[in-house]
Structures are given as C-alpha cells and as structure tokens.
C-alpha cells in the first residue's frame with residue numbers, strides 16, 4: 001500500500017485587514033447607535049444597553065491583533081456590520097472557487113504539478129457558498145483537473161478530515177493526486193454585531209496537495225497516520241440552512257450566524273484535544289521528544305499554549321508550536337494549515353510533527369507527518 005504524502009501547500013491571503021482598533025471603533029459606534037435607538041426601552045429596563053468592546057480585552061482573551069477579510073468597508077460600517085459582496089452571475093467563478101484557485105495554484109507549484117495532474121478535489125470548509133453544484137466541482141473545472149470532486153463540512157476540522165480522506169484514497173490506489181482546499185470566508189457567516197465574538201474570525205483560503213510519496217518531485221511530508229473524532233455539542237452552532245429560508249429568517253434571527261458559548265468551548269475542548277493527541281501519539285509509538293513541531297488550530301493563544309504544554313509535557317519552545325492567529329484571527333479549518341504552510345520549510349528529513357484541528361461538532365482531527 002503506498003504511503004500518502006503532502007507534497008505542496010498554499011495560502012491565499014485576502015487583500016484587506018481589520019485591526020483590533022478599527023474593529024472596536026466600528027463596534028462601539030454601532031453600540032452607540034443601537035443604544036440611542038433603544039433609549040426608552042433601556043431606561044425602562046426592558047432591554048439591556050450594549051456595552052463597549054475593548055482592544056485590551058481582545059488581545060488578552062484571544063491573542064488576536066488583526067484579521068484579513070475579503071471586504072472591510074461593509075463590516076466597519078456601523079449601520080451595516082456585514083461585508084458587501086458583489087452579486088456574481090452564474091457565468092462567473094463563485095467567490096469560494098476564485099480564492100480556492102489562488103491557493104491551489106501555489107500548492108501545485110510547490111508540488112511541481114499542473115491542474116491536469118489532479119484527479120480529486122475536496123472542498124472542505126465550514127460553510128459552502130451554495131447548495132449545488134458542489135463548489136469543488138467548479139474548482140475542478142477551473143483548474144482543469146480530471147477525476148472527481150466533492151464538498152464536505154466539519155467546521156474547523158474540515159481540512160484535517162479532508163486530508164484523512166485524501167490520504168486514505170491515495171493509499172487504496174483510487175486517486176493519484178488530490179487537492180484539499182479550504183476557502184474560509186468566515187466574514188459572511190459571522191455576527192459582527194455581537195461584542196462577545198465579533199473579534200474572533202478572519203477570511204483566508206488554504207490548499208494541500210497529496211500524492212503517493214513515491215510520486216513526490218521535491219520536498220514533502222509523509223503522512224504517517226491520521227485520526228478523526230467527533231462528539232455532539234451545541235456550544236458552537238449556526239442554524240442557517242435551506243430549511244430555515246422562511247419568513248422568520250428575514251427577521252434577523254441571531255441564530256442564523258455563528259454562535260458559541262466560548263467559555264464552555266474553552267473548557268470542554270481542551271481536555272478532548274489533549275487526550276485525542278495523547279492517544280494518537282501512544283498508538284503510533286510516539287513520545288513528546290519525537291515531535292519537532294505542532295501546527296495547531298488557531299482559535300485562541302491560551303488554548304494553544306495549554307495544549308502544547310499537555311502534549312510536550314513542558315512549555316513549547318519558541319517556534320515549536322507556531323501561532324498565526326495574531327495576524328489572521330481564527331480562520332476555521334484553514335488555521336492549522338496556514339501554520340503548517342508557513343512554518344515547515346526548516347524541518348529536516350526524519351523530523352516529525354502533528355497538524356491538529358478542533359472546533360464545532362465538536363470535532364478533532366490530527367495528522368502525524370514526517371519530513372522525507
């Protein structure tokens with residue numbers, strides 16, 4: 001059975017950034033307007049005034065300093081607080097497919113492949129732009145790939161679950177060159193008017209190329225082992241979907257965008273992830289000293305520091321567990337892949353590491369890789 005390898009990875013970074021200062025100024029202006037518009041009800045204590053957000057809180061609670069977005073003016077407009085996306089005709093590439101193309105081009109260039117070499121495209125992301133045709137099939141067409149393509153969604157674990165699928169298909173011989181692409185336009189399903197989470201997300205797209213290790217043309221990482229796990233929780237939820245396109249959805253329901261009980265997520269996901277990684281390592285005969293790098297999901301700096309310490313049995317050295325969330329914020333499934341793509345070149349043959357994602361579902365996915 002062939003060994004699967006990651007032979008390329010790429011990141012599309014959107015053109016616009018929003019700093020914490022810009023975000024907080026827009027949110028606080030929105031809160032002022034909302035409070036002024038509801039002054040009577042607030043005075044009568046039938047509703048509660050919206051409190052201000054703060055830059056200090058955001059950095060201390062999450063480690064996030066800035067985020068990239070596809071369109072910032074709409075998000076920062078206090079009367080709107082939502083990106084302005086141009087409506088596209090059916091003859092134009094859809095937005096997810098367009099950014100996917102960019103990330104895939106970078107990943108294929110690294111692998112030394114052309115789009116026509118690809119025979120599997122998995123578009124794995126936390127929200128899909130439409131019901132059908134699958135965005136992945138459009139991407140397959142745009143890059144000139146053969147074979148087949150499909151969409152999948154496991155929220156923040158979409159990328160690692162997609163890598164497991166692609167690696168398994170390569171091992172079984174059903175495909176020769178797979179692309180797993182993660183266009184995460186989180187700004188379109190985020191609630192920018194909710195102070196408790198308005199700072200969390202950013203937009204990006206990542207792509208990985210997987211092939212049999214024997215086909216690799218350059219530097220690559222052998223996929224030694226993968227493990228996926230899920231456990232139902234309502235603590236991260238978004239109710240938007242085709243069954244909800246009724247009049248009540250038009251009433252601006254809060255549950256039609258990202259919602260979470262962040263404190264509970266923090267407390268429940270940490271032990272789940274630490275145990276998942278410990279079990280995966282034990283089953284692969286790996287101990288902490290075997291690992292050169294952890295590329296973790298990028299949601300929260302404290303969370304990552306905790307998991308790194310649990311897995312390694314000590315505080316991670318600088319660079320051992322790279323964070324990119326200060327610049328990108330939480331980019332859902334793409335976070336661990338951005339970290340992998342930007343911080344893996346320096347590893348040498350035989351160095352091992354783990355890519356690990358976690359999030360809504362709950363879901364956890366880990367991929368043990370070795371530099372060839």
Ligand code: CO8
Nearest residue numbers: 053054057061126186189196258262263266299300359360
């Ligand atoms: N400014 C000032 N004060 C604030 C703010 C703010 N912006 N927000 C909250 N506060 C206040 C609260 O009101 C509270 O005040 P009080 O103590 O008086 O009640 C105090 O600060 C503390 O609030 P919290 O308890 O909420 O703060 P935490 O310390 O828990 O930090 C975090 C909040 C950062 C959200 C933290 O809980 C966290 O990181 N949790 C884990 C989150 C996580 O990992 N979620 C995963 C979601 S991603 C995922 O699964 C993908 C989903 C699909 C993608 C969706 C894309 C849109």
